[in-house]
Amino acid sequence: MKAARSGTKDGLERTKIAVMRKVPFLQRKDQLEEEDDAGYLDVAVSEVKHPPPQLSPMPEGLTSQQVVRRHILSSIIQSERSYLESLRRILQEYHRPLMEAEPRILSPRKIRPIFYRIREITQCHAMFQIALASRVAEWDSSEKIGDLFVASFSKSMVLDVYSEYVNNFTNAMALIKKACLSKPAFLEFLKKKQASSIDRITLYGLMVKPIQRFPQFILLLQDMLKNTSKGHVDRLPLQLALTELEMLAEKLNEQKRVADQIAETQQLARTVSDRLLSKQLNSEQGSLVLCETLIEMVFGERGQVLKSKERKVFLFDDVLICANINVKGPPDISSLVPIGPKYTIKWSAPLQLVQVVEVGLEAPQGKDTKFQHCASKRPSTVCTSAQNKTSKWFWAPPRLYQELQELQHDLSVVEEVTLLVGTLQGTYQNLNTTVAQDWCLALQRLIRIKEEQIQSANKCRLRLQVPGRPDKSGRPVSFMVVFNTANPLSKISWVNRLHLAKIALREENSPGWLCGEDEDRSISPFWYPLLACHMPVFASICHSLLHH
Template structure:
């Protein structure tokens, strides 16, 4: 309104918008708010006297069981939204406002604004939603309809914009809070006092993470509401539309959060690197993090015994693989207020093209373009051990060899017992056959153990420093993944990242926009790779071309972690 009274064009436009929307009161904005607010943002103050919170009336008699359940779910929506609004108000009133008004300054304005970025707009979005929710709750017994309200409130582009900005900035905000706690004792003491004074003892981090969790909570509540909405009910289709809108919104926010976390991981890794050359590579704009996970590195002795095992953080980037030690220690008083996050010490790094996947028992690495496939329930033969490929830890493999040796000996003994002329107690072919069956059962159990262990074992051959004569030297590392799906994902993405480094997959066709403000996407939208393919009808003829395609937009689907490949075959006449 100050700008409007001064006659500026910006103030006139905002006044027109306010009149069109019939906004009764526009609050004054502080000069510091201009740092974080967009020019199109309309700061509206909602009076709780004019717009009291939604209140569900007493339950009438004669309701069906589904109607009763729907009323309880509606009550949960009301309660959770009220609690969420209270949390947003606590952040702004108990944390941001005292920091802005503190004399002397506890935290500079340049740091306060990024920490609480977009929280005021999120509060406004949900204040408007609460007004509409109160109106709908008042007439619930007549309409029993809630889905269209969610569609109208959260399908607007403004909601996606403010939540996207908040999610993208969340990692940066937590980093600023962590640095301020370490460098400014007054700020750390301020956070401690605020937590101690609160009844629920919740920290600032616990309050600020709630916007990220809000839409998943909405989705769960609406899913329960839809389950208890009969077919033909007027609220069923609106609920389905609302779930579609919220799930789409949550998916977009999750993807943005994932990208922001990946960027933060690379930055955290870069800060822990002492090698200038490696640090320069990690700081490259074209460096992309494809996958990172905490894996267990295991070192085995000559007899297959485990010598040591330790957690490592493994980073798969678009052109290199990095393994780092994890140091999670931090000041306890700070870690209780905000997640410190691990610190890394790089153990080794290797160019991706020189990294090879080797299954246990293989003497040579997998072929360059080979694709890992799950072995399923296929068993290893126990009768022909020569030239056989065993997959599993060395110790289990050694146990299996010993059982196979014992089985062959018992089979020979059984044949010799069958040639005896006399009859002896407990020395006959029946006893020998029982021994053979028992050993065969143990062999099958050991084979299953080997296969299960192999499904979670990732064995990599990494290039090392050349020896004194200049010949290349490589070493082998063995990681245990959390699940078989995780191993499949690692192997597949390793191969796909190597395919993406080929000349035919380099994004040379992408150009920067003329204004030089639009950053071109680094990942290729499509990957191509030639693989041999046999025709089922003519197995003796090799088809000339089989191209493998991989689209980046399906990379992070759980289903495509197992089956991320798309094939297209050209048949020549």
């Protein structure tokens, strides 16, 4: 209607269609949004005209591979039937009763975002089930299923619908949680629906199924491909179908991850008391680079672990934030929908002042603070510029370093003993050069094992030197934070992302055509190459010319 009022050709065509459909021009905005929903047409699929797929009895004389493929096809049929039934339950047992309830439990304006794109997903799979029934009916003559998946799920419409559902999923769960807290009638409605269902599955359990659907398809088709010979007519279509579904699942997983990170950032911003930091988190100019739950380790003076606790670490393009995780929530609500963790900031630091400290290397020296590396018995975790330069650090794991030092000390002593044993003039049964050399070999073997243990521990250990608040005299203070990552690749990812993010903050990597202060402009959505270092191009040529 907006286009019709503007007098465009497209608006005229839309107006004609609206008149043919007898759509009144004076409607509320939410009614228009409901009818004109991305071109969606709700087509009723009758199970009388289109019965669900049914596999015929197994004929005789099938090979073992054909029998296995029929069983996998039966699993696909049952899985799809169960999935479609779950989608219809969402619409029939939750969406429709909420929309028709008198008095209102929730307003339609709040109901629609919760069930966003469920109808469209149901429609896609209703169409897929019709095609699947046709293919199953001719299975014994064709034994082909891969091309059906390619034709059904390679359409852009499927990706668009699922993408919008996945992007909205975190928001939908937040709306359900908020409605449970503010509307007791809605909470009671969800409890009754769960109690009356046969499987006692919650609304969340039903709504998470679209997110799990394509990974389930991939597993089933992988099994089908394993039991399809190389010369089979279905092998290439199955490979194409797996490629399509894996690409689709990867895109959806990435979108879900980004949506979850945005939601976590927004939740974190609501708990910030610092205005400047809150402005940074809420600003569209800043972006989240990496976000992960890490284990913070605190060590004692003997190298023992005093405390370990989960922290959520947020790496933005200009600030690093460590947050406490609080997962407590009302038990009656958390049983129906995941509450999700709440975060409170423990510390934050400008990214340019954060340093990664690797074991075996001296800590990076700044203008104000100095750190040196060694395994020490001093249990200090804070260092100021006024500290003695010989003050050493536990870089962790301290206990392993201490044990390694003790072994190295014992080896040096045994080597001296070996030299002294060689000067003995008499012959003794258990005191000779051979026995002493065996001692040395045994200690060397223990040292190698200890070094391997240290190396293995360090592969998952991330050490950061973080600036703290100045002390009473105004001197800068820094402290060391040690995190355990889930695996070595995670640590490598953190080190690399921190390094690249700091490089991106340099002046030479701030293009002049990107103006963050200009509200009318938006930052370009592409990544531009980072300048890591300056390399003189003409200096060597000029130098050689001067000498010639």
